[in-house]
Amino acid sequence: MKHLLSTEDLSLSNAIxxxxxxxxxxxxxxxxxxxxxxxxxxxxxxxxxxxxTRTRISFEAAAKRLSADVINFAAKGSSVSKGxxxxxxxxxxxxxxxxxxxxxxxxxxxxHRLAATDWIDAAVINAGDGTHExxxxxxxxxxxxxxxxxxLAGTGSEGADLKGMRVAIAGDVLHSRVAxxxxxxxxxxxxxxxxxxxxxxxxxxxxxxxxxxxxxxDQTLANGVDAMMMLRVQGERMNASFFPSTREYSRRWGFDxxxxxxxxxxxxxxxxxxxxxxMNRGLEISAAAADSPRSTVLAQVRNxxxxxxxxxxxxxxxxxxxxxxxxxPAYAAAAPSTKESI
Amino acid sequence: MAANTGTYLIQGAAILGGEPADLLVRDGxxxxxxxxxxxxxxxxxxxxxxxxxxxMVDVHTHLREPGREDAETVxxxxxxxxxxxxxAVHAMANSTPVADTAGVVEQVYTLGRAAxxxxxxxxxxxxxxxxxxxxxxxxxxxxxxxxxxxxxxxxICVHDPVLMRRALEYVKAFDGVVAQHAQEPRxxxxxxxxxGDVSAVLGLTGWPAVAEESIIARDVLLARHVGSxxxxxxxxxxxxxxxIRWAKERGIDVTAEVTxxxxxxxxxxxxxxxxxxxxxxxxxxxxxxxxxxxxxxDGTIDVVGTDHAPHPSEHKExxxxxxxMGMTGLETALSVVQHAMIDTGLMTWADxxxxxxxxxxxxxxxxxxxxPIEAGEPANLILVDPAARWTVDPFQMATMxxxxxxxxxxxxxxxxxxxxxxxxxxxGGALNTPHPEAAATPAGAx
Numbered sequence: 129m130k131h132l133l134s135t136e137d138l139s140l141s142n143a144i145x146x147x148x149x150x151x152x153x154x155x156x157x158x159x160x161x162x163x164x165x166x167x168x169x170x171x172x173x174x175x176x177x178x179x180x181t182r183t184r185i186s187f188e189a190a191a192k193r194l195s196a197d198v199i200n201f202a203a204k205g206s207s208v209s210k211g212x213x214x215x216x217x218x219x220x221x222x223x224x225x226x227x228x229x230x231x232x233x234x235x236x237x238x239x240h241r242l243a244a245t246d247w248i249d250a251a252v253i254n255a256g257d258g259t260h261e262x263x264x265x266x267x268x269x270x271x272x273x274x275x276x277x278x279x280l281a282g283t284g285s286e287g288a289d290l291k292g293m294r295v296a297i298a299g300d301v302l303h304s305r306v307a308x309x310x311x312x313x314x315x316x317x318x319x320x321x322x323x324x325x326x327x328x329x330x331x332x333x334x335x336x337x338x339x340x341x342x343x344x345x346d347q348t349l350a351n352g353v354d355a356m357m358m359l360r361v362q363g364e365r366m367n368a369s370f371f372p373s374t375r376e377y378s379r380r381w382g383f384d385x386x387x388x389x390x391x392x393x394x395x396x397x398x399x400x401x402x403x404x405x406x407m408n409r410g411l412e413i414s415a416a417a418a419d420s421p422r423s424t425v426l427a428q429v430r431n432x433x434x435x436x437x438x439x440x441x442x443x444x445x446x447x448x449x450x451x452x453x454x455x456x457p458a459y460a461a462a463a464p465s466t467k468e469s470i
Numbered sequence: 471m472a473a474n475t476g477t478y479l480i481q482g483a484a485i486l487g488g489e490p491a492d493l494l495v496r497d498g499x500x501x502x503x504x505x506x507x508x509x510x511x512x513x514x515x516x517x518x519x520x521x522x523x524x525x526m527v528d529v530h531t532h533l534r535e536p537g538r539e540d541a542e543t544v545x546x547x548x549x550x551x552x553x554x555x556x557x558a559v560h561a562m563a564n565s566t567p568v569a570d571t572a573g574v575v576e577q578v579y580t581l582g583r584a585a586x587x588x589x590x591x592x593x594x595x596x597x598x599x600x601x602x603x604x605x606x607x608x609x610x611x612x613x614x615x616x617x618x619x620x621x622x623x624x625x626i627c628v629h630d631p632v633l634m635r636r637a638l639e640y641v642k643a644f645d646g647v648v649a650q651h652a653q654e655p656r657x658x659x660x661x662x663x664x665x666g667d668v669s670a671v672l673g674l675t676g677w678p679a680v681a682e683e684s685i686i687a688r689d690v691l692l693a694r695h696v697g698s699x700x701x702x703x704x705x706x707x708x709x710x711x712x713x714i715r716w717a718k719e720r721g722i723d724v725t726a727e728v729t730x731x732x733x734x735x736x737x738x739x740x741x742x743x744x745x746x747x748x749x750x751x752x753x754x755x756x757x758x759x760x761x762x763x764x765x766x767x768d769g770t771i772d773v774v775g776t777d778h779a780p781h782p783s784e785h786k787e788x789x790x791x792x793x794x795m796g797m798t799g800l801e802t803a804l805s806v807v808q809h810a811m812i813d814t815g816l817m818t819w820a821d822x823x824x825x826x827x828x829x830x831x832x833x834x835x836x837x838x839x840x841x842p843i844e845a846g847e848p849a850n851l852i853l854v855d856p857a858a859r860w861t862v863d864p865f866q867m868a869t870m871x872x873x874x875x876x877x878x879x880x881x882x883x884x885x886x887x888x889x890x891x892x893x894x895x896x897x898g899g900a901l902n903t904p905h906p907e908a909a910a911t912p913a914g915a916x
């Protein structure tokens with residue numbers, strides 16, 4: 129394992145390995161002393177070109193629980209015209225001896241550039257790049273779903289996939305790195321994914337994705353959903369004619385109180401409601417839904433630390449074996465990313 | 471008479487890929503064509519296995535000077551052109567300052583003459599500062615020593631329909647042509663790559679084909695309405711080919727150009743996020759590539775234009791979204807077109823001469839370029855080895871730009887010699903010397 133750049137080309141066996149390792153890491157978080165010596169003496173740089181307090185502190189907590197040294201580098205701007213280039217920043221971090229770079233960047237593909245060039249030799253973890261991918265978010269979502277799915281089945285999570293689980297993802301798919309990473313990973317894990325969005329917020333080309341697409345949230349719920357994931361609607365979309373008004377958006381595509389009741393009426397007692405945060409309460413999710421027992425929002429945050437510990441541990445522990453079984457599914461082979469992701 | 475250009479006897483060259491013949495080049499013209507020719511004191515060039523073609527004419531070159539001499543100069547760009555088989559290039563207007571006055575186009579013209587590698591034909595900006603608001607002094611540029619006939623805001627679309635109409639009408643006064651960069655700006659705000667299956671996965675803002683096609687549709691209708699001559703730069707989509715075919719069937723006076731990279735490369739390459747593949751218009755799909763090849767072969771697309779766009783390395787060694795758009799092309803055009811069009815059986819070398827020279831000279835109104843290979847014609851000629859294979863290495867090129875998307879590819883065809891008005895600017899596949907009397911010889915259009 130060298131980098132974690134995307135879930136698009138993450139094999140089933142590697143995905144399972146990360147999730148299983150995260151289960152082990154999660155046990156550490158439940159101890160009184162939440163620390164392992166695994167990465168003592170290793171340096172992890174959080175290189176953030178975009179503000180994201182929650183993702184940064186999650187990675188910071190993960191690295192610290194593994195005893196790594198953590199450097200936080202907030203580099204806003206970074207253009208050749210405005211300041212230091214990505215290349216110079218990367219070479220600087222390399223010269224300082226970074227073993228892993230956790231990069232959040234507003235530009236899609238920036239982590240791929242770090243991994244593909246000789247600017248830096250460190251392991252690269254994509255902590256969200258533009259509107260491309262956010263693989264650790266998808267992994268923590270899958271981790272959360274897998275625990276739920278295994279509990280319903282009365283089995284353990286270890287080694288399990290998500291076969292048969294029906295997952296709906298609703299919201300601004302066009303601009304969502306979370307949606308992209310989830311679609312690829314959930315398909316790899318065997319879940320059935322339905323994207324629900326206004327047609328303006330779905331990318332041209334979505335019809336080739338390994339999932340269903342719906343414009344009707346109520347119909348999607350009526351068809352049966354085991355996990356309902358709501359995506360954040362960014363403020364800047366509201367004035368760009370993607371939808372007429374926030375009220376109309378909320379009525380048609382928000383998870384409001386009526387839809388929360390509908391889950392009960394439809395007899396879907398075990399359906400969970402997910403959100404990657406931060407939430408716009410009253411827009412894409414009602415307060416009652418966010419605070420209901422179905423909501424996994426805080427569990428997702430908690431699981432995020434475990435999943436990021438697993439990713440850091442597997443990338444930095446020198447474990448380079450590539451499991452032979454479980455190649456990536458057909459859609460990934462038909463549309464390969466040029467960089468291996470893990 | 472240019473006495474210093476010397477006498478060259480080219481033996482056994484296949485003219486336009488036909489039967490081998492000898493060509494005697496003397497004092498800037500093709501003196502004689504036949505078999506078993508001899509001439510006292512002539513430098514003999516064994517052209518066995520080589521194809522003789524008219525010197526190539528590029529309708530679309532960015533030489534960057536004045537203003538961005540860190541990217542390219544007229545000197546380096548025209549060296550690259552000569553090596554690529556060109557004897558004339560049209561230098562696009564988006565320099566700094568913009569080539570929107572007689573003064574700037576004359577400066578570029580003079581720099582080209584002083585360099586002496588090819589004819590440099592400046593393209594004048596359509597609007598002042600490429601700002602799309604007010605017509606530049608097109609007549610002054612047409613009347614200048616540079617004798618501008620092609621006008622373009624290339625890099626930016628003349629999107630205001632009234633301004634485009636006026637430009638099309640106005641250039642009729644001096645037989646000019648407006649070369650449109652067809653890109654609807656609102657549909658391409660922040661656009662990074664072709665909008666389709668790949669952009670959906672990569673999360674890069676899409677650049678829809680319709681943004682190009684809608685402008686071309688509008689412009690051919692405007693050209694018909696006012697009876698003007700329109701040239702469409704770098705056509706990149708199957709739909710654009712269809713619209714141009716439709717327009718030509720109706721007798722609309724439109725010509726179109728395709729770049730070598732759009733004949734070969736697709737948006738799949740963007741999966742690497744390597745900005746060497748970032749270009750305007752963007753790389754499209756394989757279906758577009760096939761339609762462009764078919765359009766070039768059947769004459770819907772008239773010419774190959776390189777859109778040679780060198781950039782300093784720091785503008786490509788960065789995030790995709792930060793990177794400059796553009797690719798070098800002068801030194802790879804012949805090989806790419808041979809690979810995509812000739813080796814595939816879609817075109818002959820005679821067709822190649824049409825799309826890289828004859829038609830291009832006609833669009834730019836260059837009277838002594840793109841001429842037939844006949845006795846008495848100006849000796850703008852190239853000798854090509856179609857059997858050669860070479861691997862593209864941007865660091866071995868004459869252009870200052872290292873941004874070749876063909877880096878590392880093996881391509882067929884090599885320019886062995888370039889004769890520019892009787893003088894070999896390239897010999898043995900390497901740069902020779904510039905035309906000795908370039909600065910004193912009348913260049914370009916009569």
